[in-house]
Amino acid sequence: MTTSVETIPGYIAGAWTIDQVHSDVSFSVRHLGIAKVRGRFDSFEGTIVTAENPLESSVNATIETASVNSNNTMRDDHIRNEDFLDAAGHPKLTFASTGIRAESPVVYQVDGNLTLRGVTKPVTLELELNGFGTGFDGSPIAGFTATTEISRGDFGITGGPAGAAVGDKIAIILEIEAKQA
Numbered sequence: 177m178t179t180s181v182e183t184i185p186g187y188i189a190g191a192w193t194i195d196q197v198h199s200d201v202s203f204s205v206r207h208l209g210i211a212k213v214r215g216r217f218d219s220f221e222g223t224i225v226t227a228e229n230p231l232e233s234s235v236n237a238t239i240e241t242a243s244v245n246s247n248n249t250m251r252d253d254h255i256r257n258e259d260f261l262d263a264a265g266h267p268k269l270t271f272a273s274t275g276i277r278a279e280s281p282v283v284y285q286v287d288g289n290l291t292l293r294g295v296t297k298p299v300t301l302e303l304e305l306n307g308f309g310t311g312f313d314g315s316p317i318a319g320f321t322a323t324t325e326i327s328r329g330d331f332g333i334t335g336g337p338a339g340a341a342v343g344d345k346i347a348i349i350l351e352i353e354a355k356q357a
Contacts, residue, residue, distance in 0.1 A: 183281040184230060184281050184282070184305065185281075185307065185308075186307060186308040186309070187226070187230065187308060188226065188308050188316050188318065188356065189226050189227060189228050190225070190226060190316070190356050190357070191223060191224075191225050191356070191357040192223065192224040192225070192226065192318055192354035192355060192356055192357060193221075193222075193223055193224075193354060193355055193357045194220070194221060194222040194223070194224070194237065194352055194353075194354050195317075195353045195354060195355050196219070196220060196221065198353035199220075199350075199351060199352045199353050199354075200216060200349075200350070200351040201216060201217045201220050201239060201348075201350055202214060202215065202216040202217075202348075202349045202350075202351075203215055203216070203346050203347060203348050203349065204346070204347045204349070205328075205342055205343050205345070205346045205347070206342070206343030206345070207341060207342060207343070208341050209343070213246060213251075213342075214246065215244055215245060215246030215247075215252075215255070216244075216245055216246075217239045217240065217241075217243045217244055217245070218240075218243040218244075218245050219239070219240035219242075219243035220237060220238065220239040220240065220243070221237070221238055222235060222236055222237030222238065222271075222352075223235070223236050223237075223357070224318070224320075224352075224354050226318070230276070230278070230284075231276050231277070231278060232276075233273075233276055234273045234276075235271070235272075235273045235286065235288070236270075236271070236272050236273070237270065237271045238268050238269070238270050239268065239269040239270075240267060240268060241256065241261040241262075241263040241266060241267055241268065241269055242256055242263040242267060244256060244261065244263075254338065257336075258336070259333075259334060259335050259336030259337075259338065259339070260328075260333055260335060260336075261292075261293065261333070262293055265293075265294075266292070266293045266294055269290070269291065269292045270290070270291045271288050271289070271290050271291075271299070271301075272288055272289050273286050273287065273288040274287050274288050274289060274298075275287045275288075281305075282304060282305045282306075283302070283303070283304055283305070284302075284303045284305065285300050285301070285302060285303070286300065286301040286302075286303045286322065287299075287300050288300075288301070290326065292326075292331040292333075293331050293332050293333065295330070295331045295332055297326075297330050297331065299324055299326060300324060301322040301323065301324045301350070302322065302323050302324065303320055303321070303322040304320065304321040304322070305318075305319075305320060306318075306319035306320060306321060307319055311355065315355055315356055316355070316356040317353060317354065317355055317356070318353070318354045318356075319352065319353050319354075320350070320351075320352040320354070321349075321350065321351055321352070322349075322350040322352070323347065323348065323349050323350070324347075324348050325345050325346065325347050325348070326345070326346050326348065327344050327345060327346075328342075328344055328345075328346055329344050
């Protein structure tokens with residue numbers, strides 16, 4: 177499908193900065209095969225460039241691995257250690273887009289490279305363009321929702337002795353509001 181600026185309501189080309197206050201980077205994973213444990217990252221940053229040709233747009237993001245927050249201090253400390261994120265050895269998780277494909281004027285597949293624990297793997301985010309608007313201060317804003325699922329094993333995350341209790345598939349959910357830079 178070809179996508180043009182004319183088919184995207186209110187489209188604004190330019191550089192954008194992720195607004196951490198109005199954004200959420202979260203995940204969920206199965207525990208003991210019967211329930212889902214959810215968490216989020218409290219510290220992240222990123223830039224989005226919406227190009228004149230929307231399919232030439234790009235995104236780069238960084239997440240501080242030590243900022244994981246699942247509302248349980250003991251679990252968060254375990255997630256930060258070598259069994260999972262190894263936040264001391266790998267303080268950042270990064271995503272850099274490599275291409276965008278349109279499914280409709282508001283749904284896209286964003287291909288990119290995810291680096292976690294020093295391992296880089298291709299990942300595709302399903303992105304919904306929520307729209308463009310004006311913030312309270314009068315500056316342009318944009319909203320995006322993106323989801324993907326990764327295998328923790330692909331990134332060398334064993335989970336240590338607790339690994340058998342934690343599912344391999346991790347759902348990632350991004351709710352992003354960005355301000356024009």
